[in-house]
Amino acid sequence: MKILKLLLILIILGVGGVAAVMYSGVVDVAADEPHSDFVYWLLEETRETSIKKAAHSIEVPDLSDPELLLTGGVDYEYMCSSCHLKPGQNESDMSLGLYPAPPNLAVADDSHKGHEHGDEMQSTRKNFWVIKHGIKASGMPAWGKTHSDERIWAMVAFLKRLPTLTPEQYQVLTAVD
Amino acid sequence: MKTLTKIALILVPAITLSVTVAAHDPSMHAKKAEKADCSKMDHSKMDMKDPVAVAMMKKCMKQGKASMNKMDHSKMKGMDHSKMKEKKMKKDDHKNH
Ligand SMILES: [Cu+2]
Numbered sequence: 001m002k003i004l005k006l007l008l009i010l011i012i013l014g015v016g017g018v019a020a021v022m023y024s025g026v027v028d029v030a031a032d033e034p035h036s037d038f039v040y041w042l043l044e045e046t047r048e049t050s051i052k053k054a055a056h057s058i059e060v061p062d063l064s065d066p067e068l069l070l071t072g073g074v075d076y077e078y079m080c081s082s083c084h085l086k087p088g089q090n091e092s093d094m095s096l097g098l099y100p101a102p103p104n105l106a107v108a109d110d111s112h113k114g115h116e117h118g119d120e121m122q123s124t125r126k127n128f129w130v131i132k133h134g135i136k137a138s139g140m141p142a143w144g145k146t147h148s149d150e151r152i153w154a155m156v157a158f159l160k161r162l163p164t165l166t167p168e169q170y171q172v173l174t175a176v177d
Numbered sequence: 178m179k180t181l182t183k184i185a186l187i188l189v190p191a192i193t194l195s196v197t198v199a200a201h202d203p204s205m206h207a208k209k210a211e212k213a214d215c216s217k218m219d220h221s222k223m224d225m226k227d228p229v230a231v232a233m234m235k236k237c238m239k240q241g242k243a244s245m246n247k248m249d250h251s252k253m254k255g256m257d258h259s260k261m262k263e264k265k266m267k268k269d270d271h272k273n274h
Binding site: 064065067069070073161164165169171172175176177 | 210211212213214215217218228229231232233235236237239240
């Protein structure tokens with residue numbers, strides 16, 4: 001009986017605590033006010049674990065066809081570069097204004113810190129999954145609703161080479177023909 | 178106030194402001210549909226085994242830029258001319274005059 005009472009009190013306290021946080025307005029949802037370190041870590045771990053689990057069984061096709069760089073490049077320039085930048089550009093309204101901030105995909109993986117990226121295959125799968133499904137409550141859209149898997153794989157292939165491209169190479173690959 | 182604090186008080190807003198101004202350069206908002214600029218390609222440095230180089234060649238051939246005629250193919254590494262579409266190049270050349 002005593003244990004049951006204690007449990008009931010704990011549950012009421014828990015629900016009450018959550019309600020107090022929700023309705024008191026203490027949570028700041030402004031994008032120009034960063035999360036506390038703890039909340040940031042909580043969200044980051046949740047996101048990385050979720051993506052890793054969801055993406056681990058994706059089969060990666062052959063991405064060596066140069067043609068993929070052309071389709072993927074044009075799509076990247078028009079759909080992604082405003083947020084994820086390109087060679088020779090290191091900020092935009094979106095890259096500065098969004099929170100969580102879109103990572104600069106034109107620089108090599110290990111030059112942005114904060115999370116580990118796993119091996120090459122895993123990051124290829126991860127990129128495909130993230131592009132197709134997007135990331136909740138961030139600016140990253142789910143492109144799979146409007147684009148075929150083939151077009152998404154082409155962007156994945158392009159992303160592999162993107163950090164190695166000069167602004168001139170980028171311009172040629174991504175220009176419309 | 179310490180000198181360091183003063184410097185920080187001036188520098189932090191100054192840097193923040195200048196960064197914001199740069200990000201709002203109107204030219205960045207104007208999306209222009211540019212053609213590929215093939216004239217800057219340095220063909221002597223291109224390795225035709227690199228997918229990036231092959232993709233750039235394809236793009237520039239499709240566009241039929243005049244620069245194709247000036248290309249020095251002898252300096253390219255691993256270029257396979259048999260794979261290039263002769264017909265397409267000739268047709269595209271006519272767009273330039
Ligand atoms: Cu990253």
